[in-house]
Amino acid sequence: MANELELNISYVFRDGDVEIDNSSEDPTYVDVVTPTYITSIMSVGTTAEAIPLGDVATPGFGYFRNLDETNFVDLYVSNGGSRFARLYPGEPFLGRLGPDVTAPYIKADTAACRVEYALFSV
Secondary structure, three states: OOOOEEEOOOOEEEEOOEEEEOOOOOOEEEOOOOOOEEEEEEEEOOOOEEOOOOOOOOEEEEEEEEOOOOOOEEEEOOOOOOEEEEEOOOOEEEEEOOOOOOOOEEEEOOOOEEEEEEEEEO
């Protein structure tokens, strides 16, 4: 099978007289070579902690949403590795993860946060 993962991404930017509307009804499809995924909501503390991968051996696409209303969280490629994303309150992240992201970690800034996530092998 092919095109197991369907992505629908849009954004609208408004600033005074300027509006950029990138709403699209044309989805992007991604082949998932190994049909494994994990999706959950985790409580994230102020010490970096591993994101549970379940049966996902190599995360290829990741979706994260910071459910906290006050604090931000940082996503790292590994324990002690480089930060690859910062999610402020309510913000999402969706994208293909680089080959360095084999064991992603996450850390809250000031207080524990809940984060929704989904990881897909591709």
